[in-house]
Amino acid sequence: MFTLFCHANIYDGSGEASFFGDVLVRDDRIEAVGRGLPAPEGANVIDAEGLWLCPGFVDIHRHADVQPLLHWSGEAELRQGITTAVSGNCGISLTPCGNAFRAQQTAFSAAVLGPVPENAPGTYREYSAFMEKAALPFDFAAMLGTGAVRISLMGFSRAPFTKENLEKAAACVEEALALGAPGISCGIMYMPECFNTFDEYVSMLRPLGRYNRPLTAHIRGEGDGLVESVEEVIRLAEAVGCPLEISHFKSCGMQNWGREIYRAIEKTEAARARGQDVTCDFYPYCGGSTMLTTMLPPALCADGADAACARLGTKAGVETFRRAARQTYPDWDNYAVTLGWDRILISTVAQTENRRFLGLSVQAGAEKFGFADAEALAAHLMHTEGGACGIINLSMAQEDVDAVAQLPYSILISDSLYAATDTPHPRLLGSFPRFLREYALERHVVTPETAIRKMTALPADRFGFSGCGRIQAGCRADLLLFDPAKFTDNADFSGRSDPASGLSYSLIGGVPVVEDDQLTGNRPGRWLRAHR
Template structure:
């Protein structure tokens, strides 16, 4: 057979236009024709009547940087929910350009996010990392961002000191190498070490190699709670001064006292920037809780303390003193949402494995601690950077407001740290979008939701041959019945696959058929910046 025809489906083409009935003819990995009554010789015919046909979903914020080379069944969780392309290197927490043997401290820090390092894979250079991805028999398409946190660590470790001229030049050279290797842009993780020590003015200089090549600036901002507004203003200022195209990652307002307030003020700030002609966009995930590392709860004054410090009586008392007070310019998640909204999602050791999925209050009580801060100190002393958490920090009504904005795209922000009780977004973010916002809440029409999952993120990252169904585009395609396509993962039972996807194709390869994963149908490829014209269209 030479290609295939999807016959009689309802086409949502990814542009946001209304659906229409048509056939889709695919040959040699590309869409050849779309129309009614298509005829072609020597092609397989698949009946899509009663189903919708969409572009494959693009998850442009997923932390599976190392997973294709490490996880045997990588691709199954993703394809079950319709993800055919993803972008890694987010939040500055990337494994490149660092050697896991020489830079073990940083790898330990990011392990709850990207998972354990592979010493057999060379991640010390971007060209070697991309080569390893290409040789890993990708089942999905994967693009990458240069992670600024990793770049800063490569140059100056976890030092809090400003960049010297020489260090700045070294960092710029690394970003230049990333862009030459096909990076789609750069990600900042200003909330995390060591980037929390970087000033806005330093970023202005550092990101110049990315701006020159029209790469996207993706930002995990400095604060998403009490400091949401100044944090949004900070990255808009960086983008305005440098001319960068800006995307604000997982846009939200955290903390009970900020609900139904801060998000609207931040929206106004973005609207003003867009009215000035800046390209400022954002993305979101369809949940009211996020996932991160335990160390993100650590107050700034304690960030540079060694792990063993928290095993001492002085360390425990200092932690309790600092975590129960406010710190200027830093969002204290414990004070803003309380321990009852912080769940322990994953640990490396066996000592606290049975506490995974429990709130910090419950886990502390189980282990004989009256104050959860004492349990946190014990966990840091025992686990170091290895513990992951889920923070139920958002108001669902705020999430709906962000989802409805014309410039927001869907992401999962899924972590691959191997947590025993991971965030459910790892398994189900994309079908949840359709079930929650379209079918259940009716917040937006199907064509708008599909656009936020396909054409919008593809355009934003310069992947102009994906995300839209049109002749000549790459044949990343999904076939499903919306009412039967749903997520099953929850906060209490997160490791549960999405259900109801009939077919998925990656570059024309049939990788998913009626609930069956086809790991031998190798269809993925590395998505490099130079392969696409970066045609900007500010949504």
């Protein structure tokens, strides 16, 4: 089967200047790139005059672990041009998930992964076997998260690893890598990973160095502790002997804007100058998304998040939280102080009674519905929702985001969360067209060629997806065709949650998944395994 794109403005993913020409696709591969290519007999000829043709977008940071179990359409991804995605980020992966702590683990991850079916795979091996047979809307890979590893073995205890559990943790990492996991992720900011010692991390991640695959790191602190947290993961990757990807590289907290991200970049570039393989990624918004329980000071969670949330249902528990939430800490970023409750939006709830708070800041919700203060509402939500309450932190300065976007080694991601909600973070639906539209075409932060490279070849290379992310002969035929004036995002922080629009055509492995801005229903996706 042949498809010929004629007279296109081609952005090949390399970052080099675009050029006009034709691309011939045969079955699942690009057969030729040139000008005046003849159309084979029976070929589907598409006149691309005035349109851009580029590789499909590669999103290496989506929390879509559970979605293949639900036979989801992939509309949010496909309509913004994503043809390959990686899940299992931030230490929060679907597996491993053992029976002993399953209820706690799935409740904790609900605001990130969404509800987990009861019959979900419990090990990476079982997950991989399922994914091999699944009908996927696009190519899909999954990392293993060290947070999931710890919870599956120890629950939310802050006790140190026993020798036996540390060996089991390393064995989980080894198994996932042997089965083709493209990397391992950690979420040092989150409970209970924040209780891991440096040496415990090194021990469990040792297999990663042997496979030479990346550690993707949600660092310990992205506010006051940003620089020290970057230094910590650089040392960790160096000790393990693996590449490092700093996830959603940003500086949070108004007092840090315009300063700390540049200090963190200096640390990153110093490591690169020493020969260490360090890169980073970012999303094109000034607000992040996470769980409300990240607002709990670790000192209140000595006996686990569940116990801490239970105490928030008492008057004494609320008062303890109120006092703790109004302090600063040398080893933990307290966004209640550095950002303020008026910049923390309530985005996800599971309880019907709490839907009235959706889209409001914690401060506004408290004032509107008669709570004593913002801490009282936050306590109510954590007590009634636990880990199921998601928030959006309007925590970043645009100039800082732009600085990261301009780094030659930074990669565009979405960091999409899949909690059950009507008001998701807009990055779920529009990160990729937004980056191209706003950062390249409107504000000229980067060139279109650079923008497309950050969404195609750079992420594909980072995870070793050979033959992906470029328009050249022999590469997989993952291609997007669009009018740059029409291809756009349609979601924002106001609660508008519409998918992207404007794609004329999208192919995955030569199979059309979008035609004239509509899904075809084809599901040509593959389960991807690393081979290096």
